[in-house]
Amino acid sequence: MTPTSPPMRDLGGDYESWLERLRFDDRDLVPVIAQDATTRAVLMLAWMNPEAFRRTLATSRATYWSRSRQTYWVKGETSGHTQHVREVRIDCDGDTILLFVDQQGPACHTGTTTCFDAHLVFVDGGRSDQFGATGD
Amino acid sequence: MTPTSPPMRDLGGDYESWLERLRFDDRDLVPVIAQDATTRAVLMLAWMNPEAFRRTLATSRATYWSRSRQTYWVKGETSGHTQHVREVRIDCDGDTILLFVDQQGPACHTGTTTCFDAHLVFVDGGRSDQFGATGD
Numbered sequence: 001m002t003p004t005s006p007p008m009r010d011l012g013g014d015y016e017s018w019l020e021r022l023r024f025d026d027r028d029l030v031p032v033i034a035q036d037a038t039t040r041a042v043l044m045l046a047w048m049n050p051e052a053f054r055r056t057l058a059t060s061r062a063t064y065w066s067r068s069r070q071t072y073w074v075k076g077e078t079s080g081h082t083q084h085v086r087e088v089r090i091d092c093d094g095d096t097i098l099l100f101v102d103q104q105g106p107a108c109h110t111g112t113t114t115c116f117d118a119h120l121v122f123v124d125g126g127r128s129d130q131f132g133a134t135g136d
Numbered sequence: 137m138t139p140t141s142p143p144m145r146d147l148g149g150d151y152e153s154w155l156e157r158l159r160f161d162d163r164d165l166v167p168v169i170a171q172d173a174t175t176r177a178v179l180m181l182a183w184m185n186p187e188a189f190r191r192t193l194a195t196s197r198a199t200y201w202s203r204s205r206q207t208y209w210v211k212g213e214t215s216g217h218t219q220h221v222r223e224v225r226i227d228c229d230g231d232t233i234l235l236f237v238d239q240q241g242p243a244c245h246t247g248t249t250t251c252f253d254a255h256l257v258f259v260d261g262g263r264s265d266q267f268g269a270t271g272d
Contacts, residue, residue, distance in 0.1 A: 014257075014258075018255075018257050021255060031167050031181060033169055033178055033181065035178055040176035040177075041176075042169055042171055042178060042234055044227065044232075045167060045169065045227065045232040057257070057258065060260070084260075085260070086259065086260040087256070087258070087259050087260065088256075088257035088258055089252040089253075089255060089256055089257065090252070090254075090255040090257060091180065091181065091251040091252050091254075091255070092244050092245070092246050092248070092251045092252075092254050092255075093251075094255075096180075096181040096251070096252075098178055098252045108228050109228070110228050112228070115227040115228045115229075115232070116225040116226070116227050116228075116232075116234045117225075118226075118227075118228050119154075119157060119225060119226040119227070119228075119230075120223070120224070120225055121150075121154050121193070121224035121225065121226060122150075122193065122223070122224055123222065123223050124196065124220075124221070124222040124223065
């Protein structure tokens, strides 16, 4: 992996101490929520294994593990829709990661701002609805 | 709109049509992100199976499947820290749910506002830190 911009950062032994707090599942993965640091919109959910976590911390570029392609995936590497990581948090029981990111362009591969823009099941009051910015 | 005591709603066949859009994993689960409808804070991540999804839509009370206890879990049923569901969204590929909720009290069983308050791995600029509202 050769990210073009942000320099590698030396966080010393922190990677390993944080990794010890994470509880990876039987596939060696944890779910990762990416939230827009400015708008606070939840952009997407993806997965990290220990090495994706290390790479994200080292580069400040959100780097996931693609379960379908079985490979590392630097978000925006091909689309340009990168995620610069502002903040990394781990939840109370260590099995979920939350990233605050600066999202360049749409987060979703369908072209919508977030991956949650396409399917609205309901809004309070009982209105069941569906819409699709991409025509769905 | 009656946030305090949501009535059961008849959404007819909608449950099943939305369930068809969801891609449950090999344990019949999907991850569910709960976001505060007012503050936009990401509160927690939990899991739903098809029946938890149905129950959530029917009652507007966030209802999850507890993987550790292998049982349904109406959030706040014992603590009173309920989640009234304002909005339900499904992501582009149908394998994650996003709930907008009105959270009563702290979302985390540790007493913090969110489950992501305890462990801050880093903030942009390289500062590696850790804090714990509950003393961690």
